[in-house]
Amino acid sequence: MIKYYKKIFLFKVKESWFSHQYNFLDLFTLNSFLHVKNNLNPKIFAIQEDSHTLELELDQDANAIHANFSKQIRQQTKISENEGTICYFHNEIDKFVTFFNEFALKKDTYTTSKEKIIKMGNSVRLSFAENNGQILAAHSYLVDEEIGIVRHLHSATKRLDEQYDRNLIGRANKYLTVKDILHFKELGFNIFDFGGYAKDTENESLKGINNYKLLFGGKVVICNDYYSYNYWLLRKITKILCLSGKL
Numbered sequence: 001m002i003k004y005y006k007k008i009f010l011f012k013v014k015e016s017w018f019s020h021q022y023n024f025l026d027l028f029t030l031n032s033f034l035h036v037k038n039n040l041n042p043k044i045f046a047i048q049e050d051s052h053t054l055e056l057e058l059d060q061d062a063n064a065i066h067a068n069f070s071k072q073i074r075q076q077t078k079i080s081e082n083e084g085t086i087c088y089f090h091n092e093i094d095k096f097v098t099f100f101n102e103f104a105l106k107k108d109t110y111t112t113s114k115e116k117i118i119k120m121g122n123s124v125r126l127s128f129a130e131n132n133g134q135i136l137a138a139h140s141y142l143v144d145e146e147i148g149i150v151r152h153l154h155s156a157t158k159r160l161d162e163q164y165d166r167n168l169i170g171r172a173n174k175y176l177t178v179k180d181i182l183h184f185k186e187l188g189f190n191i192f193d194f195g196g197y198a199k200d201t202e203n204e205s206l207k208g209i210n211n212y213k214l215l216f217g218g219k220v221v222i223c224n225d226y227y228s229y230n231y232w233l234l235r236k237i238t239k240i241l242c243l244s245g246k247l
Contacts, residue, residue, distance in 0.1 A: 002123045002144050006116065008234060017151070018144045020044060020226060030231040035193070035223045037147055046226040053151075054194040054210075056218035058185040065185065068217030073174055080175035083168065085131045087179040093117050096126045096154075099138050103156035112154060124153070127183075129176035136164070137173040139180060143189070150184045152195035177216060194218065 002017040014031040027045055035053070058065070066074070093114050101111040117124055120142065129137040140154040157173050158164045181192050194213045197220050198206035227235065 001146070002120070002142060004120045004123070006119065008238060011234060013231060013234075017142060018147050018149055026228055028230070029228060030234060031228045032231055033226040035151070036226060037149070044226050046228050047232045049225050049227065051223045051225055052197040052199040052220055053223050054197045054213050054218045055221050056181065056192040056194070056216060057190070058181070058192055059190045062182065062185060065181065065217070069178065070215040070217075073178065073215050076171040077175040077178045080129075080168075080171040083131060083171070085129055085136070085172045085175055087127065087129045087176045089125055089127045089183065091126060092128075093126070095135075096128075096138055096140065099135055100140075100154055100156040103158075103160060106160040125150075127176060127180050129172040129179075131168065131172060134158075134164075136169045137176050139176060141180070141184075143184075145189075148188065148190035149193060150189050150191070151193035155195075174215075181216065192218070 001019040001021065003014060005012055005014050007013070008030075011030055014029065016031065016033045018035055018037050020033040020036045033044075033046070056065070056068075069077075097112060097114050097117065104111045117140070123142055123144070125141045125143055127139045127141070128135050135158070137155075137157040139152065142151045142153050143149075155173075157169050159166050159169045159173075184192055194216070197213065198210055199220065201207060201210070
């Protein structure tokens, strides 16, 4: 199980991933159990909310995984490799945060921080794609070695920077995802989770993200998420304040 704490307003919230271990005190604290895989106990005293994600099974032959990639992915990753793009994992948190936040600010979305990533401890892995010494794409992953699952957490590229060739960047990002998938397979992980799937969405942007993820194969699955009553109420209040523009 992966466990870490984050802050919502002045409240300290515990998030746990992939497994549920019930404790009586959970009834009175702010906590959540996300994407639970070991749901063997039907009596979980929390509010359940189901979501969806896309999972690729890694416990199959590497050739089978590669065959499930779309023709576009196979072609563009080969081109990216020939272009001299290199992909690697490195725990350079400062470099990752700087790169990701530059992208997030241009996209007008949530940023991250060194402190947030450090709080996740050894459960985070960072990967980068470079060409001619310039980072073109970066990913972060939440990993649970005990269960054998890795979940995509952050993704950023240089595609919003007009100085760079967007086609080069797009190929590098796809190449990085492929290399990440094969890396985690080699380490013995069983499941590669693409970090969510917006099922039945009418949002064109989310549809595009869904379709992009489907290019790598995998299947849509239901995620069982559980929230303590107090945390569920806090999330509801937060959403209402956000929608009203008071946050």
